[in-house]
Structure formats: C-alpha cells, structure tokens
Amino acid sequence: MENFIFQNPTKLVFGKGMIARLGELIPAGKRVMVTFGGGSVRRNGVYDEVCAALAGRDTVEFWGIEPNPSIETLREAIALGKEREVDFLLAVGGGSVIDGTKLIAAGLLYDGDAWELVRKGASQRTVPLGTVLTIPATGSEMNNGAVISRRETKEKYPFYGNYPLFSILDPEKTFTLPQRQVACGLADTFVHVMEQYMTVAGQSRVMDRWAEGILQTLVEIAPEIRKNQHDYDLMADFMLSATMGLNGFIAMGVAQDWATHMIGHELTALHGLTHGATLAIVLPGTLRVLSAQKGDKLLQYGERVWGITTGERDERIRLAIERTEGFFRSLGLSTRLSEEGIGEETIAEIERRFDARGARYGEARNVDGAMARRILEACR
Ligand code: NZQ
Numbered sequence: 001m002e003n004f005i006f007q008n009p010t011k012l013v014f015g016k017g018m019i020a021r022l023g024e025l026i027p028a029g030k031r032v033m034v035t036f037g038g039g040s041v042r043r044n045g046v047y048d049e050v051c052a053a054l055a056g057r058d059t060v061e062f063w064g065i066e067p068n069p070s071i072e073t074l075r076e077a078i079a080l081g082k083e084r085e086v087d088f089l090l091a092v093g094g095g096s097v098i099d100g101t102k103l104i105a106a107g108l109l110y111d112g113d114a115w116e117l118v119r120k121g122a123s124q125r126t127v128p129l130g131t132v133l134t135i136p137a138t139g140s141e142m143n144n145g146a147v148i149s150r151r152e153t154k155e156k157y158p159f160y161g162n163y164p165l166f167s168i169l170d171p172e173k174t175f176t177l178p179q180r181q182v183a184c185g186l187a188d189t190f191v192h193v194m195e196q197y198m199t200v201a202g203q204s205r206v207m208d209r210w211a212e213g214i215l216q217t218l219v220e221i222a223p224e225i226r227k228n229q230h231d232y233d234l235m236a237d238f239m240l241s242a243t244m245g246l247n248g249f250i251a252m253g254v255a256q257d258w259a260t261h262m263i264g265h266e267l268t269a270l271h272g273l274t275h276g277a278t279l280a281i282v283l284p285g286t287l288r289v290l291s292a293q294k295g296d297k298l299l300q301y302g303e304r305v306w307g308i309t310t311g312e313r314d315e316r317i318r319l320a321i322e323r324t325e326g327f328f329r330s331l332g333l334s335t336r337l338s339e340e341g342i343g344e345e346t347i348a349e350i351e352r353r354f355d356a357r358g359a360r361y362g363e364a365r366n367v368d369g370a371m372a373r374r375i376l377e378a379c380r
Pocket residue numbers: 036037038039040041044065066067068069093094095096097099134135136137138139140143145146147173174175176177178181185188246261275
C-alpha cells in the first residue's frame with residue numbers, strides 16, 4: 001500500500017425530509033446564491049422544500065446549468081454572483097449543477113476568466129458551498145472534482161475546487177428520474193469503482209473489499225431498480241453507493257486508472273453522449289485491450305463479483321469482461337460505438353487530442369493517443 005493522507009470534510013445529511021435541515025446547515029448572515037438545472041426540481045417538490053427551508057434568508061437564484069455544464073453558462077452565474085455579492089452557494093440538482101457550482105465558487109474570487117481556472121486545474125480560494133443532490137451518479141456531492149465543458153471548442157476538462165460543506169441526499173427525490181438517467185447513473189457509479197479497483201492486485205485487502213462490496217451491491221440492486229424505481233430502500237442503497245464510490249474512501253493508498261473516463265469525456269465533448277453512456281461503451285474496450293496488464297485483478301473481480309470460479313485463467317478473464325459488458329446491456333445501454341453512430345473520424349480526433357496534450361493515463365501511464373485508438377477500436 002502506498003503512503004496516503006485522507007481527509008473528507010463534507011457533512012452527509014441523508015434521508016427522507018432532510019431538506020428541511022437546510023436552514024441550520026447554512027451559516028447565518030450569508031447571502032446565498034441557489035443554483036439549479038433545467039427545472040426537474042420544480043416537478044418533484046425539491047424546489048418547494050428548498051424555498052420553505054430558506055424562508056426569510058437572503059437568496060439569489062440562478063437557473064439553467066445544463067447537463068455537462070458549460071463555461072459559457074457559468075460565466076453568467078459568476079457575473080450575477082459578483083454583482084449581488086453572494087458569499088455562499090447552494091447547488092440543487094445533479095452532478096452537473098454541483099460541478100458547475102464548484103467552478104462558480106472559485107470564479108467568484110477570481111479576477112480573470114474562469115476558463116483559466118479550468119485549464120490551470122485547481123483553485124485554493126473558493127466561496128463555501130452546500131448541495132442538495134437529486135441524482136445518484138457522480139459522487140460530486142462528496143468530492144472536490146468537477147468537469148467543465150466549453151461548447152465553443154467541444155472540449156471537456158476536469159477541475160478541482162472545494163469539497164461541499166454539506167450535502168443533503170433524500171432518496172425519495174430520485175423517484176422522478178427518467179429510466180435512462182438511472183441507467184447512466186448506475187453505469188457511472190460502477191465505473192468509478194472500477195477506475196479505483198481494476199488496477200494492480202494485492203495492494204490493499206480493505207480497499208478491494210470495500211470496492212467489491214459496492215460493485216456487488218450495484219449488480220444486486222440494478223435489476224430491482226429497473227422494475228421499481230420507487231422503492232425507498234433500493235434507491236437509498238443506490239444513492240449511498242454512488243457517494244461512497246467517489247469520495248476517496250475506496251482509493252486510500254492504491255493505484256488508480258481513469259483512462260476510461262478521460263476517453264469518455266471526449267465522446268461527450270464531441271457527440272454530446274451522456275457521461276454514463278460513454279463509460280458503458282469504453283470500459284469493456286479498456287478491459288479487453290489491457291487484459292494482460294490487469295489480468296490478476298480481473299481474475300479476482302470475476303471470482304468475487306461475478307462468481308466465476310472455474311475454467312482456465314484466460315477463459316475466466318474473458319468471461320469477467322463479458323459479464324461486465326452484459327451488465328451495462330442489462331441497463332439498456334449501448335456498449336459499442338457503432339450503436340451510437342460513432343466511427344473512425346472520432347477515433348482519429350481523440351488520438352490527435354491525446355497526442356497533442358501528451359496524455360499518459362491509466363495506472364501504468366500507458367494510455368496515450370495510440371493506446372486510446374486501440375481501446376476505441378476494441379469498442380467498435
Ligand atoms: O437539469 P434538470 O432539469 O435538473 O434535469 C436533470 C438533467 O437533465 C435530470 N435530473 C436530475 N435529477 C432529477 C432529474 N430529472 C428528474 N428527477 C430528478 N430527481 O437529469 C439530467 C442529468 O443531470 P446531470 O446533473 O447532468 O447528471 P449527472 O449527475 O450524471 O452529472 C453528469 C455530469 O457530471 C460529470 C459528468 O462528466 C457530467 O458532466 N462528472 C462529475 C464527476 C465529479 N464531479 O466527481 C465525476 C464523474 O465521473 C463525471 O465526470
């Protein structure tokens with residue numbers, strides 16, 4: 001196990017009716033900018049509950065942070081926040097609203113254009129923020145990451161800002177999610193765990209079993225959720241899995257991959273494909289191309305997550321990858337580029353972009369432009 005320092009400061013406020021606690025979570029005397037997406041919160045009662053909890057507080061609303069939040073929209077929010085001198089942010093929505101709000105939090109204390117913050121990759125000075133999460137997927141509610149897009153140039157990059165001070169998670173608020181968003185959220189959560197687990201065998205028994213526990217939970221609940229998305233306990237398990245999948249708890253002292261995500265972000269930037277949907281296509285390809293490098297871990301994963309205990313080593317590894325792709329298909333997601341009409345032109349552009357930025361992703365730092373091409377060709 002590698003040396004590590006772990007600290008996660010986000011207060012998790014979980015369960016039915018917990019939005020009512022907002023008033024006591026936001027420090028007194030703050031001018032709060034409340035940020036939203038396109039309006040789903042008006043249809044599931046979240047907006048009304050937030051307003052009731054903030055009655056009498058000094059608030060400014062900003063609407064319209066879109067899926068894959070864009071710098072173009074966020075610049076408007078930053079301008080409004082500066083004009084109104086807000087000193088607390090409350091993101092109400094999914095990963096996109098939360099990610100966008102993390103950039104707003106840094107942008108409010110930055111004099112230049114906020115895109116410079118994205119390209120520099122980190123910001124120490126931020127306005128504090130809290131969140132009310134409405135979709136389990138990204139883990140953004142309990143990490144300091146964000147992913148920001150630039151429509152003008154069809155780019156999408158990670159950015160690191162501040163951890164939310166608190167995040168409220170009420171599983172009932174996920175009942176209104178469209179089935180495709182649920183599928184994409186399950187796939188995203190699954191792949192987050194895989195990015196931190198499917199690397200080198202024998203690093204940490206504790207990290208391995210926590211990761212496998214989340215993967216097993218997802219495999220168990222996914223078919224039940226597809227039958228009944230209004231089951232509180234199922235959605236509570238899903239929501240907690242998503243948060244625990246990317247809040248640092250399964251990453252202590254172990255290698256991480258993230259090549260699938262970096263390739264997936266390009267597919268979203270170039271084609272607008274939903275984040276989780278890109279991962280369902282790319283992960284099986286990554287595993288096929290890197291099956292020798294990841295072989296020992298694939299064997300362990302096959303045995304512990306999919307119960308594959310017999311057969312030759314190569315056959316077991318092949319089966320573990322097949323079961324992974326089958327899991328994504330069982331969610332109703334495509335697992336091949338051709339199903340989304342994506343072909344050579346996109347593969348060439350991603351190879352070019354990776355080469356241009358000198359990319360070397362993955363736990364072995366060997367996913368460069370040429371390797372990205374091999375992975376994408378294995379997803380055709
Ligand atoms: O905009 P509204 O009207 O709210 O509708 C949203 C949006 O259309 C809707 N929705 C959310 N909650 C709902 C709901 N509809 C009905 N009922 C509800 N309860 O769902 C749609 C998708 O929302 P979005 O926030 O885009 O989804 P998600 O949470 O999956 O976020 C995706 C973004 O997060 C980034 C992705 O790249 C993408 O930009 N990621 C962020 C990460 C992080 N911060 O750590 C890590 C991830 O790997 C990921 O890259």
